[in-house]
Amino acid sequence: MTNLEKLNKIFCEVFSVEPTALGSDFNKNTVAGWDSVHQLSLTTAVEDEFDILLDVEDILEFTSYDNAKTVLTKYDIVF
Amino acid sequence: MKLLENKVVLITGAGRGIGRVIADQFISDGAIVYANDLNEFEIDGARTICFDVTDSNALKAGLMSIYKAEGRIDCVVNNAAVIANQKLGMVTKQLLEKMYQVNVFAVIDMIQTVSRLMARNGGGNIINMASVTGVVGSPGQVAYSASKGAVIALTKSAAKELAPQGIRVNAIAPGIIKTERFEELYEASGDKIDQRIGRIALGRLGTPQDVAFAAAFLASDRASYISGHILGVDGCATI
Numbered sequence: 001m002t003n004l005e006k007l008n009k010i011f012c013e014v015f016s017v018e019p020t021a022l023g024s025d026f027n028k029n030t031v032a033g034w035d036s037v038h039q040l041s042l043t044t045a046v047e048d049e050f051d052i053l054l055d056v057e058d059i060l061e062f063t064s065y066d067n068a069k070t071v072l073t074k075y076d077i078v079f
Numbered sequence: 080m081k082l083l084e085n086k087v088v089l090i091t092g093a094g095r096g097i098g099r100v101i102a103d104q105f106i107s108d109g110a111i112v113y114a115n116d117l118n119e120f121e122i123d124g125a126r127t128i129c130f131d132v133t134d135s136n137a138l139k140a141g142l143m144s145i146y147k148a149e150g151r152i153d154c155v156v157n158n159a160a161v162i163a164n165q166k167l168g169m170v171t172k173q174l175l176e177k178m179y180q181v182n183v184f185a186v187i188d189m190i191q192t193v194s195r196l197m198a199r200n201g202g203g204n205i206i207n208m209a210s211v212t213g214v215v216g217s218p219g220q221v222a223y224s225a226s227k228g229a230v231i232a233l234t235k236s237a238a239k240e241l242a243p244q245g246i247r248v249n250a251i252a253p254g255i256i257k258t259e260r261f262e263e264l265y266e267a268s269g270d271k272i273d274q275r276i277g278r279i280a281l282g283r284l285g286t287p288q289d290v291a292f293a294a295a296f297l298a299s300d301r302a303s304y305i306s307g308h309i310l311g312v313d314g315c316a317t318i
């Protein structure tokens with residue numbers, strides 16, 4: 001699986017959506033139920049999958065699909 | 080099977096005092112012990128891992144290195160602390176901040192970070208070192224007891240928040256424990272300490288070993304239904 005496929009799989013599982021729903025407009029304001037619990041489930045799954053530990057500031061940045069990719073590039077995860 | 084057979088444990092502030100004896104006890108109980116302190120030190124049977132617990136990046140790197148080497152972290156004992164006693168008028172802001180950084184903020188940082196690694200393997204347990212002064216208060220210890228009171232409160236809240244991930248969080252509240260540090264203290268104010276010993280119902284000072292036995296129990300599966308508890312190891316004291 002590519003890094004993008006891994007990330008998409010996590011988003012789809014956490015938010016129960018199809019991969020086609022993911023894009024620039026997939027964010028905290030547009031997705032119903034994107035609360036702190038979902039955000040932490042997302043970051044926990046990402047940490048697990050990519051074997052990293054995110055800084056708290058980066059966990060707080062996980063507020064959109066695009067941001068998630070930007071944050072992960074800081075941890076040398078290339079998309 | 081030994082009480083802590085193959086449990087991967089990190090103990091902070093284990094270079095001396097109570098932390099060191101906890102490390103010895105955990106080793107003899109079969110744990111794989113990573114002993115932390117600020118400066119290089121040696122301890123038979125343990126791997127040492129030096130970092131300042133207030134340095135978030137170092138803390139994270141330390142935890143990651145243990146996780147990578149062992150594949151899991153089962154237990155953390157947050158024992159490192161700044162301990163200083165002053166009358167109220169003599170507490171400087173600088174000391175207060177330092178005390179909170181080590182005794183409180185670093186403990187939260189550790190729990191925040193290690194809980195995510197523990198959750199990956201279905202759980203673990205965390206033991207925080209509080210103090211009887213954080214429970215009942217003590218003159219000359221306003222700053223220190225406040226930091227330990229915070230440890231008690233954060234232990235209870237973290238226990239509730241982390242229970243769904245299978246992580247237990249408890250604290251030990253030792254009374255007066257006879258460590259190397261205590262010997263110095265006794266030389267300086269022996270008579271006051273004698274008065275305090277008079278108020279310990281079991282009639283003696285605590286030893287680091289008393290605390291280590293309690294820690295080993297809380298770290299073990301025998302305590303698997305205990306979380307959010309503050310275990311007094313104080314000889315039934317009313318300091």
Ligand SMILES: NC(=O)c1ccc[n+]([C@@H]2O[C@H](COP(=O)([O-])OP(=O)(O)OC[C@H]3O[C@@H](n4cnc5c(N)ncnc54)[C@H](O)[C@@H]3O)[C@@H](O)[C@H]2O)c1
Pocket residue numbers: 091092093094095096097098115116117130131132133157158159160161162181208209210211252253254255256257258260261
């Ligand atoms: N000794 C007592 O009577 C007593 C009573 C109640 C509670 N306690 C608690 O038990 C714990 C151990 O106490 P002790 O008497 O053994 O203390 P101690 O001062 O002998 O040992 C504390 C250790 O923590 C280390 N440390 C301090 N700051 C650190 C940092 N930033 N990063 C890494 N390590 C650091 C020190 O180098 C030292 O080795 C503390 O949490 C203390 O508050 C002790």
